[in-house]
Amino acid sequence: MSSLTNKRIILGVSGSISAYKSPDIVRRLQDLGAEVRVILTAGGAKFITELSLQAISKNKVHNNLWDKDAELSMGHIELAKWADLILIAPASANTIANIANGKACDLLTSVILASTAKLMIAPAMNQQMYQANALQTNLDILISRQVSIIQPESGVQACGDTGLGRLPESSDIANQVAKQFETTQLSGKNVLVTVGATIEPIDPVRYISNHSSGKMGMALVDRCIEMGAKVTCIYANISIPLNDKALNIQTLSADQMHESVMSHINQQQIFIAVAAVSDYRVKNLSNQKIKKSSDNLILELIPNKDILADVCKLNKKPLCIGFAAETQNILENAQIKLKNKASDVIILNDVSSDEIGFNSDKNQVIFISQNQQQNIAKNSKIKIADNILKIFIKEFL
Ligand SMILES: Cc1cc2nc3c(=O)[nH]c(=O)nc-3n(C[C@H](O)[C@H](O)[C@H](O)COP(=O)(O)O)c2cc1C
Incomplete structure (x- = not known):
């Protein structure tokens, strides 16, 4: 329709x-x-x-x-x-x-x-x-x-x-x-995209995060909207503009992002987990700024919930695309992620190179599903987003 x-x-x-x-x-x-x-x-x-x-x-x-x-x-x-x-x-x-x-x-x-x-x-x-x-x-x-x-x-x-x-x-x-707008291949689909880098507080002024700029996630948000989808964008710590045609929800930590995703996932047909979510958080969060001293400071980290894995475990699970940022044994690690998390697709992102991946306007990825493995050549993130979605639509929709 x-x-x-x-x-x-x-x-x-x-x-x-x-x-x-x-x-x-x-x-x-x-x-x-x-x-x-x-x-x-x-x-x-x-x-x-x-x-x-x-x-x-x-x-x-x-x-x-x-x-x-x-x-x-x-x-x-x-x-x-x-x-x-x-x-x-x-x-x-x-x-x-x-x-x-x-x-x-x-x-x-x-x-x-x-x-x-x-x-x-x-x-x-x-x-x-x-x-x-x-x-x-x-x-x-x-x-x-x-x-x-x-x-x-x-x-x-x-x-x-x-x-x-x-x-x-x-x-x-x-x-x-x-x-007039009928070329839209995602018409009528609800898509949830996580974007950006979560922040794990240490004390009121310090935190643990990562280099994700949110550019790849926003490129996917933009392309999904152009393809006719109704997009929910759950983001953390980005400094690039949001798309005002999406329902934009701000979060901070991995825990908050997990909670927000879980409360919006029921209405979604497609989930795209692009945000770089911290695997760990600080166990004993300090309410006051930690004072400098000459002693070593040991932070104990405890694992965060795995958003993609938890969405994939749902009874009424949406089609899931997860991103895997790897620096070594990249193919092997991505295959393991595909299997362990039961995601439909893993997009493998080799972030060891400065020219692509985190913070760059360009990217180069590998699309991995149970049935195929396709290299998507180096290009602008909006073109990469377009290619990912085209391959995904062909295989799954
Ligand atoms: C009762 C009445 C009905 C009219 N119906 C039409 C009509 O159906 N189509 C049309 O092109 N002009 C119709 N007109 C003429 C326009 O209303 C008129 O040309 C007007 O200046 C158009 O203004 P607009 O183009 O700025 O809206 C009608 C005029 C009257 C008095």
């Missing part, structure tokens, strides 16, 4: 009598997982109220290019950048003419000019208006600019005429929008 999970849609509502159907279009887009913001033209506002659209979209309705508060931070440019797709439904003959002529005469047309997002329009008007040469020429111009036209339906119209020009059913419109 098509999905709009993680997709941000601007719905432009212009001055057609069928604008009364626009709250239902918002609903159908939301049903498919989209976040919807509405731009209402002056014409559109004659047929449907801002309040109805605001209540249904759960977002402020934008209707004024000259909004002083919004323009303090260039509101129309922000909106243009926010959208993955702009849908105008219904699209009036007047708005179609304005877009075809590159006008920026109101908020909707200005946002369209300022956006690189895909544009779809659903013309809706009297059958004679729809047949008019001027309207058809404007549609041809838009088609030549890769604008998708949602074809109107034929039937009895509000004015009493019969013919082509009716707005299609809201669910048909929403499905046609979703089709």
Whole structure:
């Protein structure tokens, strides 16, 4: 089934009598997982109220290019950048003419000019208006600019005429929008990714951690989202930006990360354990800063729970991908991990080289499952993430 999970849609509502159907279009887009913001033209506002659209979209309705508060931070440019797709439904003959002529005469047309997002329009008007040469020429111009036209339906119209020009059913419109994003191979899947490096406190100012930057984990979060998954990102100690389309949960220690993973794992179909989790923690955590002295200081470390192994032991276990950072006997150790933890996949990361692995923007890994072992050549972490997911999807989904 098509999905709009993680997709941000601007719905432009212009001055057609069928604008009364626009709250239902918002609903159908939301049903498919989209976040919807509405731009209402002056014409559109004659047929449907801002309040109805605001209540249904759960977002402020934008209707004024000259909004002083919004323009303090260039509101129309922000909106243009926010959208993955702009849908105008219904699209009036007047708005179609304005877009075809590159006008920026109101908020909707200005946002369209300022956006690189895909544009779809659903013309809706009297059958004679729809047949008019001027309207058809404007549609041809838009088609030549890769604008998708949602074809109107034929039937009895509000004015009493019969013919082509009716707005299609809201669910048909929403499905046609979703089709634009259909390459998404993880649509409808919930994916939990752990990212970063856990921190094990010694005292209030000192801790034990590791060199993981979180870049490989975030690359996987980003790619899963682009592939249509609903992602939960449980992270610790990262200084790179989070993806605001994921549900982001901050943790600190291995224990906290374990607890957070376990409380979110039931809803997941896929678990990707990328975080570098500390194997040990300090047994006797000091509440006060440990004072310097000339004596040796001995810290007793006790093992942490193994998050990947515990997830793999669950009765209703998701498909699991674990990362193994190794510096010696790398293949042998990764095979042992695959078996002992009962993970579906282990991604072997040789972190002995400075050029790849921890903190670097590049990586080079080996994909290991029971059925295969594939080298994934050195590349940017986003490409590595893409390759890992493609191999995984081919074998398991
Ligand atoms: C009662 C009424 C119904 C209208 N219905 C339509 C319509 O279905 N489609 C259309 O293109 N224009 C229709 N119009 C004309 C537009 O509302 C008008 O061109 C308006 O300026 C469009 O503004 P906008 O493109 O900024 O939204 C209608 C006008 C009236 C008074």
